Amino acid sequence: MRSLVFRQLFDTAGSSTYTYLLADRPGGDAVLVDPVVEQVDRDLKLVEDLGLKLKYVVNTHCHADHVTGSGLIKRKLPGVRSVIAKDSGAKADVHVAHGDRVEFGDAFLEVRATPGHTEGCLSYVCDNMVFTGDALLVRGCGRTDFQGGSAETLYDSVHAQIFTLPDDTVVYPAHDYKGHRSSTVGEEKRLNPRLSKSKAEFVEIMGNLGLPYPKKIDEALPLNLVCGIQEE
Amino acid sequence: MRSLVFRQLFDTAGSSTYTYLLADRPGGDAVLVDPVVEQVDRDLKLVEDLGLKLKYVVNTHCHADHVTGSGLIKRKLPGVRSVIAKDSGAKADVHVAHGDRVEFGDAFLEVRATPGHTEGCLSYVCDNMVFTGDALLVRGCGRTDFQGGSAETLYDSVHAQIFTLPDDTVVYPAHDYKGHRSSTVGEEKRLNPRLSKSKAEFVEIMGNLGLPYPKKIDEALPLNLVCGIQEE
Numbered sequence: 001m002r003s004l005v006f007r008q009l010f011d012t013a014g015s016s017t018y019t020y021l022l023a024d025r026p027g028g029d030a031v032l033v034d035p036v037v038e039q040v041d042r043d044l045k046l047v048e049d050l051g052l053k054l055k056y057v058v059n060t061h062c063h064a065d066h067v068t069g070s071g072l073i074k075r076k077l078p079g080v081r082s083v084i085a086k087d088s089g090a091k092a093d094v095h096v097a098h099g100d101r102v103e104f105g106d107a108f109l110e111v112r113a114t115p116g117h118t119e120g121c122l123s124y125v126c127d128n129m130v131f132t133g134d135a136l137l138v139r140g141c142g143r144t145d146f147q148g149g150s151a152e153t154l155y156d157s158v159h160a161q162i163f164t165l166p167d168d169t170v171v172y173p174a175h176d177y178k179g180h181r182s183s184t185v186g187e188e189k190r191l192n193p194r195l196s197k198s199k200a201e202f203v204e205i206m207g208n209l210g211l212p213y214p215k216k217i218d219e220a221l222p223l224n225l226v227c228g229i230q231e232e
Numbered sequence: 233m234r235s236l237v238f239r240q241l242f243d244t245a246g247s248s249t250y251t252y253l254l255a256d257r258p259g260g261d262a263v264l265v266d267p268v269v270e271q272v273d274r275d276l277k278l279v280e281d282l283g284l285k286l287k288y289v290v291n292t293h294c295h296a297d298h299v300t301g302s303g304l305i306k307r308k309l310p311g312v313r314s315v316i317a318k319d320s321g322a323k324a325d326v327h328v329a330h331g332d333r334v335e336f337g338d339a340f341l342e343v344r345a346t347p348g349h350t351e352g353c354l355s356y357v358c359d360n361m362v363f364t365g366d367a368l369l370v371r372g373c374g375r376t377d378f379q380g381g382s383a384e385t386l387y388d389s390v391h392a393q394i395f396t397l398p399d400d401t402v403v404y405p406a407h408d409y410k411g412h413r414s415s416t417v418g419e420e421k422r423l424n425p426r427l428s429k430s431k432a433e434f435v436e437i438m439g440n441l442g443l444p445y446p447k448k449i450d451e452a453l454p455l456n457l458v459c460g461i462q463e464e
């Protein structure tokens with residue numbers, strides 16, 4: 001996949017979400033991973049600028065901190081199909097599960113089930129990159145105290161599905177709050193302050209985070225369960 | 233330069249500045265381009281995490297919107313040397329000019345003079361990347377109405393020094409305010425709403441921006457002229 005088109009985009013409106021645009025080649029078929037509703041116009045402008053054909057909007061999980069752009073994109077670009085894990089409980093055009101492929105042109109995302117932050121969390125592997133959603137963040141990970149979260153499950157997911165990738169695989173998370181853009185599997189295995197620990201220590205850490213109730217969850221979750229804003 | 237280490241970092245503290253970390257290889261010699269004083273601890277932690285030897289802190293120009301991290305980094309890591317254009321009028325350990333190379337291990341930055349936003353603006357070319365400072369932004373460019381700025385000069389700089397690079401050269405700017413991370417030379421030649429125009433149109437556009445006086449200029453400029461915070 002030497003001619004892969006790849007762009008990372010950041011939600012400057014407050015959620016610090018990363019959205020990823022991939023295409024199999026310049027002018028080719030594209031997917032958007034984790035679009036944010038406030039940034040849909042920016043994202044579709046970039047798709048148009050690059051002359052890409054958007055096939056799928058792909059979600060790593062049912063987000064609690066922002067509203068997915070999936071529904072709005074489908075309204076603006078009929079024919080685009082939304083993708084999410086079957087286990088997320090959310091509506092979408094395509095439900096995927098571990099081992100599936102999301103194909104775009106000559107390229108594809110390999111679906112890996114990485115539950116623990118939520119029950120339906122997926123990571124997507126493409127070439128030397130892995131899009132980890134909130135399962136693995138740069139020197140961190142998503143919380144495990146709501147939406148069917150489980151620290152034990154998350155630990156097993158990351159160790160079995162992400163840390164088994166080659167060390168130089170580039171980790172692209174769903175969020176970052178300190179201005180980091182990416183990491184690598186090798187780096188996180190060695191330096192992640194939570195996931196480099198033993199499972200027992202990890203469970204202890206995650207049980208003592210004392211995080212506040214997510215600000216946007218009551219607005220975002222019901223919308224994300226139907227893949228965002230729907231037809232009026 | 234197949235084993236080049238490369239990281240893009242974003243200033244989440246308000247200036248929306250991109251800082252770039254490059255090393256010739258894992259564990260090798262490194263440079264930091266445009267560090268921001270508020271993010272020095274984060275940046276040096278990453279240098280340490282990756283086991284790199286920081287040689288130079290390199291500035292694209294004398295910034296007016298944030299304080300460079302150069303001075304603070306030199307205080308924390310004695311031996312690191314600051315780099316800026318001779319034409320910037322700013323103090324630094326190393327003054328560079330068009331055609332020079334900033335060498336780190338087996339890799340180097342090629343210095344290109346791209347004045348117009350300020351008199352001493354440089355772009356740095358490394359491998360298939362160009363770090364353009366404020367000379368060329370994603371679908372934009374830096375203002376030309378202070379610090380010796382000149383719209384005519386900026387237009388000539390970008391067209392002669394950046395738009396002559398191969399179309400697939402990745403453009404890494406000093407700032408972005410909409411969540412874009414990068415662009416390419418080909419894209420900006422075609423899509424930049426200012427620099428894809430004729431020189432006369434460009435000068436007209438830049439003369440009518442009506443921008444406010446930069447918020448941090450009175451604090452930042454005097455400090456940046458001595459490469460940031462100095463010894464007490």
Ligand SMILES: [Fe+2]
Nearest residue numbers: 063064134142
């Ligand atoms: Fe999440």
Ligand SMILES: [Fe+2]
Nearest residue numbers: 295296366374
């Ligand atoms: Fe500037």
